[in-house]
Amino acid sequence: MNVTENQNGSALRGRVRAVVHGVAYGDALGAPVEKLSAAQIRERYGRVTSLRTKWHRDGQSEAARQGRVRGNGIVTDDTAMTLALMRIYQRELRHLDAWDMGNGMVREITWERYWVPELQREAPLIERLFYPEKWIFQRHQLSGCDPRQGGVGNMVNCGAAMYIAPIGIVNAGDPTAAYDEAINFAMGHQQSYGLEAAGVLAAAIAQAFIPGTTVEDIVRVAHDHAHDGTRDAIAAIADAAENLRRKGADADEVTAEFQSCIAPFSAMGDDLVHKPEKAGRASHAYQPSRLFSIEELPLALGFCITTGGNFKKAVEDGINSGRDTDSIGVMAGSILGALHGETIIDAEDAALLDSANKMNLKHLSDQFTQAVIQIHSKDMARAEQTAMTRRRLNEQTQKAAE
Template identity: 40%
Template sequence: MTLPPNTDVLVDKATGALAGAAVGDALGGAAEGNTPEAIQQRYGGFIEDRAALQRGLAQRPPHRPLPQGRRAHHRRHAHDLRTRRRVRHRPGPPHRPRRRGAPRAAAHGEKRWIPEFESEALLLHRIFLAEKWLVARLHYGHIDPREAGVGNIVNCGATMYAAPIGIVNAGSPEAAYAEAIDVAGAHQSSYGREAAGVYAAAVAEAMRPGASVESVVATALRLAKDGTRAAIAAVTDAARTVADWRTGLADLRRAVEPFDTVGPNYRAPAMDARIPSRTKAIEELPIALGMLVAARGDYRDAVLGSVNYGRDSDSIAVMAGSIAGALGGLAAVPAAWVEDVSAASRIDVTATGPAMAAVARDVWARDAERAAKVADARTAYAGAAA
């Protein structure tokens, strides 16, 4: 897959964001749930590229196949995109996207290729428990989407499908934050919902021409609340002292640890893990932003740092990869990685970017129409007052 340079900045940034997320997901899945030490032991050192994944192939346990084509989070982006393409306007309350998306996930006859299973299967069989909750509550339980996220485990699930919200609100982090907070209510509460808003805002800022890692971090800190803000501040401060992610993994973990509820053993969460709190945060978003700072915005280093950090490495790599991809465009994402992940996943991971950009432009046109009506009304008010 040889892609020509893209002169449409919106398309380029949107493609970089979504392809960057998909590639990060595929790489990160190889390390998920492990410590940095366990990752290095399994792969004979740091995972530096996809060749390192191949070297570890023979060492993998048979019940944990290497996710060469893993695209779980990218699939969520794609489902959100399909909803956007049908309605082509802002979702408003979480009714539209969640009522359209949940039946798709639960559809009994709609099978898709699942790389981990090496076969076609229902999407519902691939998603995690926090997302199965969404399907059960909305599709089977007929719960009001505005309340469906209450009671779910507080995790990064809602954050994972917020990148398209950031793209649609490119250059307007405040609007992205507000919309993501609204939509995420169908899935999450507390700091899980807050992270979705902050991540969407970070993507929206990264989509802005002229944005930088520092402007993304400043945007996140300006909009984040409570423990989420404190965690982002602590981790990004620590990241500024990191010269190389290879020597800074422990520093970033120490910085986020006071805000993390899961505890030191990711596979055996603490008793009070993932419950609502004003003082805690999901681990993934602060670490992703920290990796971006430590990598000085370089896509490759930000994603590889996220992968080798372990724990929820695929989610961290998705967030870091999408923001770095939005900042640098598709050229920031190594072309060989894009080709490998597309082939293994049986999906062109660059295809959603142009489609998402087209949706964004449709949404902006409708925004302009609404703004014109408001301006006309205000002009009329001014005339009536005179």
């Protein structure tokens, strides 16, 4: 399948740039309000529509902020780990599996030093990561587990899905291959519905590269590849989103309806802050279940529907819905970046993302694209060889039958 050009003629390189930009934009837009409820965001900000937004924790002590800074275009671990996965592909120039999580990702987060924007210094990324992502190091290096069992025992969350976009790109045009590779790789990090979400998001992004694809096609492919609670949650949100779009519901009404729909599948709620009062009381919201779903992915798909696939509005509606705002923004941004290509990239926003984070997203994207092209070339050669072998086997079978 030819995925080098989409329906409006944008090249693969431009679409990869758009996915990476979509990740960084959604991340940076949502980061200042992460863990606030939709009501708290409305009360404090009205509506967040600009990267030049002040972090809601600005003014707190450095200890309270854990030494971090956010706002005004600064990205978080969502983007940092996406870039780490891109670098693994650039080194290996092949498809990945759980052993690459145990080797490549452990090296990336633990033993390499990069500029960490939130810390405003070069450091191993693990110094910034949340515990479910530190689990990668603990399981693979400290415990020496079978790489395929790396995710077992981890807190179930969206941590693998938030950086999985590069797998969708590497498998552009083949959602099933994207799903399979994402599961094979991310099982070294996540389990249960957290792992499922990674596979489904990769499939959605791979579908978005197919010429002529619509938002409806992407949601259908996501639903059809999903299992258990993730599949049911996507169906519930998609049905609600279609009804809300037809009636022209405003963003606040959409948020309220979506959070009502997702409640049976996610017990996250509005209180995301880990604090002493919660000690010893593990929430069932983060435990394995055949019935649950992370909420970020179904919500991101829902906002893609209600906004008619409008990149900026989908990301803005997503992050203004509250809770895990940056990851919702990342997922909506990566899907619609893949769908629309470079047209979604605002020059001023791109410049701010680069300057605030001391990176060149265009250059990093183009380097990754070269790796993707090489992997695609190997895939096509392998497919041709397989087809030739099967033709010969079929010919031999027919001759034997005669």
